[in-house]
Amino acid sequence: MTDIAAAITEVKALLKNRLNTSKSVCDLHGQNETYFPKMIPDAVAFPESTLEVSEIVKICAKYQCPIIPWGVGTSLEGHALALHGGITLNMSEMSNIFDINSEDMFAIVQPGVTREILNKELRSTGLFFSVDPGANATLGGMAATRASGTTAVLYGTMRENVLAMEIVLADGRVIRTGTKAKKSSAGYDLNKLFVGSEGTLGIITELTVALKGQPEAISAAVCDFPTIDNAVDVVITAIQMGIPMARIELIDEISIRAINQYSKLEYPEKPHLFMEFHGSKSSVASQAESIANIAKDFNAGDFQWSTKPEDLNKLWSARYQAYYATKALFPNQIGMSTDICVPISKLAQAIKDTQNDLKEFNVIGSIIGHVGDGNYHTLLFSDPNNPEDLKLNKLLASRMAHRALDVGGTITGEHGIGIGKLNFMEQEHGESLSIMTDLKRLFDPQNIMNPGKMIDLDSSPKNY
Secondary structure, three states, rough: OOOOHHHHHHHHHHHHHHHEOOHHHHHHHOOOOOOOOOOOOOEOOOOOOHHHHHHHHHHHHHHOOOEEEEEEEEEOOOOHHHHEEHHHEHHHOOOOOEEEOOOOEEEOOOOOEEHHHHHHHHHHHHHOOOOOOOOEEEEHHHHHHOOOOOOOHHHHHHHHHHEEEEEEEOOOOOEEEOOOOOOOOOOOOHHHHHHOOOOEEEEEEEEEEEEOOOOOEEEEEEEEEEOOOHHHHHHHHHHHHOOOEEEEEEOOHHHHHHHHHHHHOOOOOOOEEEEEEEEEEEHHHHHHHHHHHHHHOOOOOOOEEEEOOOHHHHHHHHHHHHHHHHHHOOOEEEEEEEEOOHHHHHHHHHHHHHHHHHHHHHEEEEEEEEEEOEEEEEEEEEOOHHHHHHHHHHHHHHHHHHHHOOOOOOOOOOOOOOOOOOOHHHHOOOOHHHHHHHHHHOOOOOEEOOOOOOOOOOOOOOOO
């Protein structure tokens, strides 16, 4: 029988003042970056070690108390919300970097380390951590949601860059998955099972992540196009020609307008590609020249490129601020961000279909895409005083998901499932979902690990 109060009492005895039940702290951990209502935990714990996490989990298992892991709360599908109350584990105190191995190119960190902090520590080594979702997320949260971002087209996602983990299971046992070696053929790949499991199978308490060598040279390029089709055709051609792009981002007209106002820039209000190339000085120059020639064939406007660090920082800072810039363009509106991923040959049509939906249903929205891997995001807005607006936005998100599945794509390439996309899981996975459900029951028979996310064992799931 669930007894959250008893669990809180015992965890309080374990952690003392690092177990917080104040309204302000609990309210903070009940909020999210997008449209979901507040879902407030009963308490927030701040563990400092794997041993403490294990003891907390044993207590919660004893009283069937829900446990919700929390990094910095930047996820977009309600992953860290306390759907059924319980204890939120804020991992910010577990922020040590245990080892940076320059020879074997890996780092061992606790889950509360953010990607920016790790890269700051790596500056003197000539190495960097390559996964870049834009937000300064924790590495634990990034692994739990299988994060990717702007650099995935060249360097891969968290799935490819997490080599090993330490994980606390639902009964308090501590296991290790993966190795420091580059590959292994030994047994089931539990490492990849836990990467992307969204805290529903266990709590990540340590990660070994792959590092990359800093490229000798970096160049960036920006150009505008008359249509989305033109921009995507450039990407498809470049990929077919084997041009190694480190980043290639599609920005639509509304997002460009928002970026211009927010970051004091003057890009033409047309679809744009933001690109970056890594390699030797000669290779990045050659890559930029090749892209420029391809772009001309698809009616590109001015092609601007630079290798100056200040210009690169300005460009990508503007891109990373696009979410907040677009929200600033529509003040007093609730933002709803959704994503899908399709085979790249279907990308232009998928984006056009979404644009047509925005026009047909008269919905405010913008589109940004990691077009090198067929992934794009739509940011929709609704009046907080008109529930029908949010209902309409959910309809458009549903139409996007259905179209992605129709062409062999996925309902999410990056955001994950959480509670926001729970109702699409059966449509994407079919009978395979029953195997995932069996795994959830095997690892978490009491359903205390981030319950209600990804795999809902409740017989009457809510529609968010």
